[in-house]
Amino acid sequence: MNGPSNTDEMGGGEGYWELVWIQLKKNRGGMTGLIIAFLLFSLAATAPLVANDRPIIAQYNGNMSFPAFQTYVDVWVPWRSMRYGMKSFKVAGTFPMSEHYPELEGQTWKEVRDSPEMGFSVWPLVQWHPNQFDADSLKQEISKDHWLGTDDLGRDVLSRLIHGTVVAMLVGIIAMSISSAIGITLGVIAGFFGGWVDIFLSRGTEVVMCFPSFFLIIAVIAFLEPSIVNIMLVLGFVGWTRIFRLIRGEVLLVRNLDYIAAARSMGLSQTRIMFRHVLPNVVAPVLVAVPFGIAGAVLAETSLSFLGFGDPSVPSWGEIVYQGRAYVSQGLWHLTLFPGIAIFITLTAFNLFGQGLRDAMDPKLRH
């Protein structure tokens, strides 16, 4: 078994990935992790339809509208200015992005729920918006209305947890994409060119690795304005060193193989060889690093939010724990316990999946 380098001959690389998939299916922990991760992504993708204070579909005065979908802009667009821009943009009729529903005449959807004008409606599972203040139920424990209680501003914890999935997944994916892009590019360049380029890049990586990265992240985040985007960017720009080292090592192994020499003899350009011939054969180890990287980014983001550097307008799990910390002595245990469990499940899922993937891709463990 020659591992990844066989992909080109085997046409589309199905052979290798099929083997990995078979191995992964045998790994119970890995599969559990994968399934939970998939569920988390699905929850994040449908968060506005699962927890919201407005119906998914509503027929009001005979007009059909889809109010819950507008929350997608709030949730899935992390850039604040872009969010405002998109909300002021109105698509005719069916998909109003704007908050205003003139036909409601200033009432909320909940208030008109039982009115005679309301025809047919489909409501989300949790009928609270994550940022909706409920002055009547501050610091409530578990109740019929609020299944996981409310925080000090009366916001529903369950709804915030569900929407927190979006934040966690966004941070995990974007931070990981940034660090993968940087790590892969630099790693291929360092390994492929070698010499001074390699020395320079490897030394640079060593410098970044020696940094007290969490401390540095706090420093940078504290100087920037609180925004989830900044957290993603900073985590992405700090976390690429591991991928760099993995890729560089793989490239060093691959670059002297015959098929690279063949590509050279055909007179292909350096860039083409680097990215079309070397890169596809070295990315496999990065895939193992991805789940671990996502887990790391989620942990870092929740830690930052816990320290109070998060974006207060975004429901992050860490921020709920941060709020809960202030009320520990008042017995608001639900503010601490539930987000912690959410973080724990996420970390476990991605760690399990990563481990399963690593085992599946390790030729030594294959029979």
Add this chain to the structure above:
Amino acid sequence: MIRYIFKRIVAMIPTLFGITLITFFIINLAPGDPVATQFGAGDQQNTDGGENQDQDRQSDAIKAKKELLGMLAEDKTVFAWSPVAAGDGLVAMEWDRRVGSFDGWIHALIRVGDTWVAGGDEGLLQVLENSGSVRSTLEGHTVGVWALALSPDGQTMASADIEGNLRVWRGGAEIGFAEGDKKPIRDLAFTGDGTGILATSDTGSIRLFDAQTVSMKREYIGHTSGVYALAMAPDGAHFWSGGYDRTLRYWSLDKSQPLHESKDHAQAINDIAVSGDLVATACDDRLVRVYTYSGGDLSDPIELKGHYKQVSAVTFSADAKRVFSGSRDETIRVWNTATGAAIAQTPNKTGRVHTLVFHDGELYSGADSWSEVAIAVRYVKWLGRLVTLDFGRSFVDEEPVIDKIAKALPITLYLNVIAIFLIYGISIPIGIYAAIRRGRLFDNVSSIMLFILYSIPNFWLATMLIMMFSSKRTMDLLPSVGLHGANAGNMSYLSWLGDWSMHLALPMIVMVYAGFARLSRFVRTSMLETIQQDYVRTARAKGLSEKLVMMKHAFRNSLIVIVTLVGNLLPALIGGSVIVEFIFSINGMGKLGFDAILSRDYPTIMAITTFSAILTLCGILVSDILYSVVDPRVVNE
């Protein structure tokens, strides 16, 4: 072996260099002005002649902070200014040349023969050529010289410092000395016949010394507090004085009581200039006053309004038609003596003027100006100080950063050392046992448990632990704040130890559990790998007991991988201590850094980042050395 260690250390130098580079530039190019953040306002220049003293004080404080950060540098210089004449009115003050640069502020400047003599906070007197080159220095004073005077015949010079020491010089040599009373002499003047030297005192008296013997001959009593300025009248037998008590007095040399007194000034008088019957004063109330004195009362001065900060120096032109005044508002202004009209001024940011001398058609100023320091220069300077472990002073309380680190580092270090011992002490046996009993119940259960531990976020665990063990609602068992109880100072050793370990319990659990989970798994994997090796099979085949095989053959070899982890564990623990110390209010490095970040204490942030990076490098070095000890092959590579 030593060569190997040396080689490793040399290889670290470029890395360290890179770390300092990134630290410095990230922190210094971070958006937002740190000084403005501290003061809640930008550096506003008050140029409208406003009355707001708070603003002045604030902008001075901002400057001081910026200097602390090295963003601004003081430039202590004697400048020469050429008044440019056009027609009969003077139109501009033009910068001519720099006569000398100093390390301390220049407080006194006089013309002696064809040279300048300057005294200042440096403590030594510099004799300068007109071109600015230093001809010689007169050594004697050890502290700042604030006053200089020249005898009428131009042969003898007197100097006085802030400890009140008076020295008399002639021909470049010291000829007389009077020990001071540790209080500054702020001004000196020779009497008209050159036999006496008048010296001010902060107690309010003016003293007359004999120029030959430098012994006190007479004391003039009248001022109620410190005297700041003296000037001889043209007749050589009378003199003027002014000071903190806001009075200007006129004295005769042979009377101990003042002849006249003026109470026009609203603040302290900093300088007096006399020319013919004209007397000009520089006052903290931002005005220059010009009196015409002809034996009668001192009244109705011409008030020269324009400076928006305290005026510190004043002098007349040779023909007395113009008055020059220098102020802390960093300008020198020129006034018409007769009308009091402002004629010209130097550009803004000339520097805070301490002394002014008019000589040969040119004005000379001793001033300290501020200039922005280029970021590259600041970096080089910072790096230079770093080599001597001088991290500067904290931006918040101006305490040296190194002292803060010296207080915080031991706490973090001992916590980490205990944590590392605990981690190794518990996880190695568990890992070995799990490897030996691979696939059995213990292995499976411990694997799952450790995996769960590994995925628990530490801040959450800490909050949960506090909620469970130190909240009045549940179990109030363990303290959750700090490392010692309130009265730890009075405890007996045993109860102190008990108190300490109670405080330590929760933080330790939080610090240890993740490393413990990781290391146990690591030990297990590396044991499993060695167990499969041929030499273990050989040992078994020899008939050695299973215990001996495991301990001596398998475990010893799996140690190679384990020791390399020490180096990786150290930085992770220090990074992780931010959260633990934040939650449990422990004043270690993490808390110090966290607080520094919140208050934008740049020197401290930079110091901690660099320090942690150095510690990380040390960790790597230690693990390399340990590696070379357990596996000597690496040294020879």
